[in-house]
Amino acid sequence: MEELSLIRDNARRVLERAAAAAQRAGREVTVVAASKMNDTRRVRAAYEAGIRFFGENRVQELEGKLSENAYEGASLHFIGHLQKNKVKNLVGRVDLIESVDSPELLRLIGRKAEELGTTQDVLLEVNIGMEEAKSGVAPRELAALVDEAAKTRGIFVRGLMTVPPVETEKGKTERYFEQMRKLFIDMGAKKYDNVTMSILSMGMSADFETAIACGSNMVRVGSAIFGERHYDR
Numbered sequence: 001m002e003e004l005s006l007i008r009d010n011a012r013r014v015l016e017r018a019a020a021a022a023q024r025a026g027r028e029v030t031v032v033a034a035s036k037m038n039d040t041r042r043v044r045a046a047y048e049a050g051i052r053f054f055g056e057n058r059v060q061e062l063e064g065k066l067s068e069n070a071y072e073g074a075s076l077h078f079i080g081h082l083q084k085n086k087v088k089n090l091v092g093r094v095d096l097i098e099s100v101d102s103p104e105l106l107r108l109i110g111r112k113a114e115e116l117g118t119t120q121d122v123l124l125e126v127n128i129g130m131e132e133a134k135s136g137v138a139p140r141e142l143a144a145l146v147d148e149a150a151k152t153r154g155i156f157v158r159g160l161m162t163v164p165p166v167e168t169e170k171g172k173t174e175r176y177f178e179q180m181r182k183l184f185i186d187m188g189a190k191k192y193d194n195v196t197m198s199i200l201s202m203g204m205s206a207d208f209e210t211a212i213a214c215g216s217n218m219v220r221v222g223s224a225i226f227g228e229r230h231y232d233r
């Protein structure tokens with residue numbers, strides 16, 4: 001089908017662009033395809049083009065596609081806002097939960113992971129633009145959340161994630177990315193057994209090359225791979 005071949009072409013192009021930006025930055029970069037609202041066939045098309053990481057925003061949608069083996073052969077991340085009552089359905093099923101932003105979520109995730117006899121890898125989400133409606137911990141509260149994470153069993157913090165404000169003014173997005181990079185370095189100075197700052201997840205379709213230039217080593221790309229999302233589907 002034409003639609004699927006378009007996804008394959010887009011995915012190859014995004015992987016190439018990310019690889020070129022990674023080379024310029026002298027860093028390895030992981031491309032996570034943000035596959036919300038895209039069904040199993042579309043996910044498999046991206047896989048066929050070389051995508052090996054997928055990110056989902058909703059637990060229920062993820063469970064549905066998991067049952068259809070949509071992500072087979074790939075690594076699966078959770079990147080959306082996580083509700084407390086959904087933690088039990090998520091832990092142990094994804095390789096990385098990128099969007100943890102409270103001590104309570106840390107505890108719930110850790111408890112469930114211990115119950116399963118595993119450790120759950122997570123990223124801490126930072127609300128770098130301090131936006132009202134957005135998830136993520138405020139930058140000045142991040143250090144306390146890292147300290148909290150260090151005391152929580154069953155979890156391993158691998159780094160930070162952010163979704164910066166949508167900016168049109170030139171240079172503004174770069175400043176958010178640079179603030180994140182600084183936080184990432186600062187938090188990396190803390191020496192805890194279950195906290196390392198190895199992943200900095202930032203950059204989406206509109207700005208992933210910029211994000212990579214500013215220090216990102218994980219980008220989450222949706223529409224540039226799958227096309228515009230149709231929220232009425």
Ligand SMILES: *Cc1c(COP(=O)(O)O)cnc(C)c1O
Pocket residue numbers: 034036057079080163204205206220221222223224
């Ligand atoms: C949807 C989504 C993305 C990808 O957004 P695009 O602009 O379509 O690339 C990245 N991160 C998160 C958390 C998302 O929800």
